[in-house]
Amino acid sequence: MSVIGKSKSEALDSLRKQLGRQIKSGTVLLQEREQKTIRLVTGLDGLNASLGGGLPQGQLTEIIGRGPSRGGGVIMAALLSGARSEGRYVMLLDIGAGFSIGSFPEKDLESLLWVSCDSARQAVEALDVATRDENFPLFLLDGRDCDPSDWNSVRAQQWYRILNQLRQREAVAVIFARSEVTSATKHRLELVSRLALDDLHQERETILSRTRFQPLRRVVEEQEEQLRVG
Template sequence: MASASVTIADLRQLLAARFPEKTEKPAGLVPTGVRAIDEALGGGLPAGRLTELVAAAPGCGGQLVLAQLLATTRAARQRVALIDGADAFAPEAVSPDTLRHLVWVRCRTLDQTLGVADLLVRDGNYAAVVLDLCGCPERALRRTPATLWHRLHRAAESGGAVLVKAPRPLVPAVPWRLVLAKPLGPAAHRRPQQTLADRIVVEVARGHAEAAGSDSICPVIARPRHSGGAVAIQPLDWSRGTEFAEVLDCFRRRSASYGGQVVVPPGGAPRNDKPGQRDAAEQLAG
């Protein structure tokens, strides 16, 4: 097993050695599987751009959007990275097969979360990188400098789609901001996942990607129609996290297939038990 002292800098160095040539930028759009979002964005999340998803109300479907994105990218055999800022992702709420293409990075601090994001959005081997900041301390989020978001904007240009999931608007000059403001309702947990996804209501705001330091946005409302990767290295054992250093072994594999992995950056083991778990459908509605 790799040394426990391995850091993000070590992973960055290995990436540069493993992929010396800049990976060709993924073209086009990455469908999310959520009709209201895909129709508003012209087919899906734009590659090479940041898109912000604001989960503005409890039970509005923020986790459901992530679950749908995992399902659509898995069907397309595309890799996804989830940078989990508050260790809040509930893998038991989605089909095990949809997790086989996923690299789940379980973080404990905002600095750690943003440091991992700075690395992974540059990778170019992911169709989508999801940066989940819901549950991160509000005080820390307020202190995030605008220059950091500008850096991520630029870094994203060489990679796939980047989705920033946040409890409120955070990213300045974001090309697209998707606001989930309407709860799915008390009976949401009794409905099938796709039915729930079709009921999501999203407010879509279009910004200006090059307007650094500003946030000029014209709101557009998109409402749903009520009409009724790569092969994983190994099956994922969700009873334990993988030490951060172990991800290096994934990059050393000739196939460079590193799906189905849980990565824990240095700074403490993640929570393996999450008391008070709701059932899978209720978690998706959250």
């Protein structure tokens, strides 16, 4: 019996060693997946650089401006313009119906579907439905006028479902908000520059070139660190 047990344990040890060489750890797999992620190149150098090449497809990306006049609207307009020139449809989920048509070139509106939402919860519910549709490769969730506490009414599992749907469709969702929205977000950028009154007459490319991003710590890294600490 002991002989059999010994041979078994030796066989197990041998198997573990072989598997250890062949099977990658979860961290390595995540890193590899991160490297393989297809990105939607935006044409905004600062944004591309901060996101490692562009907006990652199949992911949620948060762009946070802690107050008005940080440049979030200009980035949104640039994303819309880029999508139109690429012949892609965009869905804008507008919490608070603050959309101002005069701020966008008329040509860029052709591929835009605007959805006005009352609350963060309603907008996320709409996003949950919309991300199942393969017609839209880009979703913009405009929550700049949302109170940070409004996002608490959204269930975490709904965000993860949306994330899963984005992955399946290889779509991109960008959330514009005043503060952190969800832990399902993999990339979070903070707009650190401020606009001045003189910018009202500047070309948008000039404003965009001056817009500064501060990449916040990525959520995955945070979770991994927590695991390590734990």
